[in-house]
Structure formats: C-alpha cells, structure tokens
Amino acid sequence: MRSETSSESVNLTPRPPLPQGEGEKDAPPGWSYNPSAWRERRLLIALAALGFCAALYTALYQLSVVPHLWDPFFGAHSSYLVTHSKVSKILPFPDGVLGIPGYLGDLIFGSLGGASRWRTRTWAVLAFAATISGLATVSLLLTITMGVLVHSWCTVCLVSATVSTLIFGLGIGEALPALQYLKRVYGREHTLAAVWRALWGARERPAREPRGEPALS
Amino acid sequence: MGARVITVALGVWLMVSPPILRYPRTGADTIDRVVGPIVVLVGVLALREVTRIARYALFLPALFLMLAPWFLHYPANVELANAELTAIAITICAAIPGRLRQRTGGGWLGLLNPALPGEQLREIVEGGPS
Numbered sequence: 001m002r003s004e005t006s007s008e009s010v011n012l013t014p015r016p017p018l019p020q021g022e023g024e025k026d027a028p029p030g031w032s033y034n035p036s037a038w039r040e041r042r043l044l045i046a047l048a049a050l051g052f053c054a055a056l057y058t059a060l061y062q063l064s065v066v067p068h069l070w071d072p073f074f075g076a077h078s079s080y081l082v083t084h085s086k087v088s089k090i091l092p093f094p095d096g097v098l099g100i101p102g103y104l105g106d107l108i109f110g111s112l113g114g115a116s117r118w119r120t121r122t123w124a125v126l127a128f129a130a131t132i133s134g135l136a137t138v139s140l141l142l143t144i145t146m147g148v149l150v151h152s153w154c155t156v157c158l159v160s161a162t163v164s165t166l167i168f169g170l171g172i173g174e175a176l177p178a179l180q181y182l183k184r185v186y187g188r189e190h191t192l193a194a195v196w197r198a199l200w201g202a203r204e205r206p207a208r209e210p211r212g213e214p215a216l217s
Numbered sequence: 218m219g220a221r222v223i224t225v226a227l228g229v230w231l232m233v234s235p236p237i238l239r240y241p242r243t244g245a246d247t248i249d250r251v252v253g254p255i256v257v258l259v260g261v262l263a264l265r266e267v268t269r270i271a272r273y274a275l276f277l278p279a280l281f282l283m284l285a286p287w288f289l290h291y292p293a294n295v296e297l298a299n300a301e302l303t304a305i306a307i308t309i310c311a312a313i314p315g316r317l318r319q320r321t322g323g324g325w326l327g328l329l330n331p332a333l334p335g336e337q338l339r340e341i342v343e344g345g346p347s
Contacts, residue, residue, distance in 0.1 A: 032318075033319060140258050143232075144251050144254050165257065168258070172268060180323065180327065
C-alpha cells in the first residue's frame with residue numbers, strides 16, 4: 001500500500017506551493033487539486049447529457065413512441081429481446097424510463113454550485129454521489145442481466161451502461177472532500193446539528209480551520 | 218493508469234470471451250458474464266488516484282474467477298485456462314499501485330481515522346503525504 005494509506009505518517013518537510021489553476025484556490029485542505037472545479041466536472045456533465053439522450057431514446061422505444069431502436073452491432077432483434085425482456089418489465093414502467101430521472105439528477109446535481117461546492121453545497125455533492133452510485137449499480141445489474149438471463153445485447157443500453165460507469169468512476173471522488181468537511185465540522189463542534197447545518201451550506205465564522213476554512217457558526 | 222486500463226480490458230474480455238472461445242452454455246459463461254462487468258466497474262473506479270484504493274476490491278472477483286472452475290467443474294480446458302489466466306492478470310494489475318502524485322487530504326481511509334483531520338490534517342496541509 002502506498003499513499004492512499006500513508007495518511008497516518010506525517011512528513012513535516014514544507015512542500016513547494018501548488019500551481020494555482022482554475023478553481024485550485026478553493027481546493028479542500030490537504031488536496032493538491034480541486035475535485036469541484038469546473039475543469040473536473042465538465043466531462044461528467046457532458047457524459048450525463050449523453051446518458052440522458054440514450055435513456056430517453058430507449059424509454060421512447062419501450063413505450064412504442066419510437067418504432068425502431070438503432071443497433072449497428074447486435075441488430076434490431078437483439079435490442080428488441082433486451083428492451084422487451086421479462087426483466088425490463090419488473091417495474092410498473094419500462095426499465096429504460098429509470099435512466100431519465102437518473103441522468104437528469106446527474107445533470108442537475110453535477111451542475112449546481114461553484115468550485116467550492118464541496119463546502120458551500122455539500123448536499124449537492126453528496127446527492128450527486130448518491131445518484132451516480134445508483135445509476136452505476138443499476139447499469140451493472142442490467143449489463144449482467146443482458147449477458148446471463150437474456151443472452152442478447154443492445155448497443156444503446158451498453159452505451160448508457162458505459163456512460164454511467166464512467167461518470168461513477170470519474171466523479172465519485174468529489175464526495176471525499178465533502179465527507180471530510182462534514183467530519184471536520186463534527187470533530188470541531190461535536191453536534192450533529194452543526195453537521196446538518198454544514199450539509200446545507202450554513203455560513204461559517206473564521207476560526208481554527210487550516211487554510212481559511214473557518215469554523216461553523 | 219496502464220494497469221487500470223488493462224483491468225477494464227480484461228473485464229470486457231470476460232464479457233465477450235464466451236462467444237469468441239465458443240463456450241457451451243454452462244456455468245463458465247455465466248461466471249464470466251457476471252464477473253466481467255464487475256471488473257470493468259471497479260477498474261474504472263480505480264482509474265483516478267482519489268479512488269485508486271478500489272483496486273484492492275479487484276482481488277475478490279479475481280479470486281472468485283480463480284476458484285470457480287474447481288467448484289463448477291468446467292467441462293473444457295479452454296474455459297478453465299481462460300478463467301485462470303484472466304484471474305491471474307486481474308490480480309497482477311490490482312497489485313500495481315501506479316503513480317500516485319495527487320494529495321487528497323488523507324484519502325478515504327482518513328475518514329475512518331479518528332485522528333484525522335484534526336491536528337494531523339494541519340500537518341498534512343503544511344506538507345505531508347496524502
């Protein structure tokens with residue numbers, strides 16, 4: 001194990017100042033970059049928009065609004081078997097519909113707040129993390145279902161699964177500074193009420209926090 | 218990062234290998250199609266340094282893939298060889314930490330450590346490893 005577990009050992013040698021890129025001045029304490037910076041989030045939002053289109057297209061096909069589902073790799077019949085399988089009808093509505101609010105949530109929660117949102121809109125960061133985790137889990141289960149139960153594949157469904165996997169893998173890291181922030185607030189105030197207020201972005205007063213991250217009022 | 222890209226490719230390989238290697242529809246193809254997407258998901262998760270710790274989770278599906286042939290009695294050597302070789306490759310990739318240059322305020326394990334991020338965090342901010 002290397003530096004992901006090396007936090008317990010502390011090197012007191014001063015480090016050279018970090019390069020200050022876009023949003024870096026709002027970087028969380030102890031971070032060498034800012035996971036909430038727009039530079040980090042742009043790709044995730046673009047992927048969420050792509051996933052939303054794929055989910056909408058699949059849902060419209062499942063609801064018979066669109067007559068055909070484009071599938072250049074596995075063919076229309078294979079796509080039909082996947083999108084009209086028993087598994088796709090477990091819910092009262094076609095499973096493709098699930099992706100629409102999911103990706104919409106990704107778009108909304110991923111876009112809210114600025115570069116310091118890990119601290120100012122902690123709830124949005126955690127809501128984003130919950131949404132992308134849920135979508136990734138559902139996509140994983142649907143991909144396994146395609147291969148194991150339906151024995152057929154669907155290109156648009158796989159595109160959607162790939163997109164949600166990428167958003168999850170590349171975006172879940174932003175939850176870490178938000179959780180660290182809430183932990184710091186609890187460590188300082190020792191009340192869940194303070195954590196609750198911090199979660200919703202309560203304004204703070206300057207105090208003991210390192211690097212200008214002030215204490216909760 | 219290279220090890221993670223290979224891991225994702227191995228996961229995709231598991232998903233597509235049953236038709237390519239012409240498996241009969243036995244337990245082997247099911248195992249590959251269950252383990253493959255899991256390996257892809259965890260491999261993508263471990264791509265970024267902040268979540269690189271997820272690479273340890275790859276040992277579990279690799280172990281499962283390694284042991285499955287002995288419990289399910291795979292009918293042909295090709296399925297056995299594919300499972301074992303892929304499992305070994307996933308294990309090797311998971312064991313490679315890759316380049317870690319970013320600091321992440323103590324990482325995910327820091328959340329579990331009651332000593333962080335009080336005084337220790339300050340020391341980290343002033344110049345310690347992540």
